[in-house]
Amino acid sequence: MLSFEGAQTLGDAAIVEKLASLPLDGLRHQVATKDAQPCEGGILINVTGQLLAGGESNPQFFCQTFLLKPEGGSYYVQNDIFRLVYGL
Amino acid sequence: MLSFEGAQTLGDAAIVEKLASLPLDGLRHQVATKDAQPCEGGILINVTGQLLAGGESNPQFFCQTFLLKPEGGSYYVQNDIFRLVYGL
Numbered sequence: 113m114l115s116f117e118g119a120q121t122l123g124d125a126a127i128v129e130k131l132a133s134l135p136l137d138g139l140r141h142q143v144a145t146k147d148a149q150p151c152e153g154g155i156l157i158n159v160t161g162q163l164l165a166g167g168e169s170n171p172q173f174f175c176q177t178f179l180l181k182p183e184g185g186s187y188y189v190q191n192d193i194f195r196l197v198y199g200l
Numbered sequence: 201m202l203s204f205e206g207a208q209t210l211g212d213a214a215i216v217e218k219l220a221s222l223p224l225d226g227l228r229h230q231v232a233t234k235d236a237q238p239c240e241g242g243i244l245i246n247v248t249g250q251l252l253a254g255g256e257s258n259p260q261f262f263c264q265t266f267l268l269k270p271e272g273g274s275y276y277v278q279n280d281i282f283r284l285v286y287g288l
Contacts, residue, residue, distance in 0.1 A: 115235045115246075147203045147281045151267060152240040158203075158265050158281040173285045175263035177246050179239060193235045193246045197261045197285045 115193040127192075138166020141174075154181035154190065160197070173197040203281040215280075226254020229262075242269040242278065248285075261285040 114121045114130060121130045144161040157178045162171040179191040202209045202218060209218045232249040245266045250259040267279040 113237045115237060118233065118235065120237070142287070144286060145206065145283050147206065147283065149201045149203060149208070149279050149281065151279050156265070156267065156279050156281070158263070158283065160263060160283050160285045162287050171287065173261055173287070175246070175248060175283070175285060177244070177265045177281075179244065191237050191239050191244050193237065193244070193265075195233050195235065195246065195248050195263070197248045197263060198232060199230070199250050199259065199261070 113191055115195075117195060135165070140164045142171070151179060152181075154179055154187070156180075201279055205283065223253070228252045230259070239267060240269075242267055242275070244268075 114127045116130065116134070119130075121127050140163065142162045142164075143159055145159070147158045149156045157180065158175065160173070160175045163174050164171045174194065174196050176195075177191070177193045178189050180187040181190045202215045204218065204222070207218075209215050228251065230250045230252075231247055233247070235246045237244045245268065246263065248261070248263045251262050252259045262282065262284050264283075265279070265281040266277055268275040269278045
């Protein structure tokens with residue numbers, strides 16, 4: 113499952129469609145922190161940092177959480193939560 | 201397991217000791233976003249927002265990720281990752 117800025121998308125095909133719809137051209141990430149924990153036979157990962165959209169000059173804070181599960185010698189993303197971080 | 205600002209602590213007793221050692225007096229949280237996903241029979245939760253330490257005037261952005269697992273009609277925190285969010 114993908115939660116992107118509060119919008120939930122379930123299943124491979126729907127998630128690929130959702131990601132393809134996002135305006136990611138020229139987007140740059142600057143990772144500030146990475147944490148990983150063993151979790152249910154997989155790896156729970158949390159990343160924070162800043163991202164700069166193409167053509168923008170003001171970076172935005174973000175955090176993204178993944179649960180990676182092993183399968184066939186590799187990993188797949190079972191859970192994915194992305195949020196921009198800002199005040200109210 | 202608890203990851204607090206990159207420091208990992210494993211096990212109930214050690215986590216209680218770690219949390220008791222943190223300067224949380226007067227700390228105020230302002231939650232901006234909450235996401236939850238079903239995960240391994242439990243609930244994966246991500247919270248972002250701002251916190252203001254006691255005596256401070258500048259709020260800091262934070263994000264915190266939990267995996268809650270059910271047990272005996274309630275839930276326990278199996279994984280907990282806390283980070284302040286800032287630029288490099």
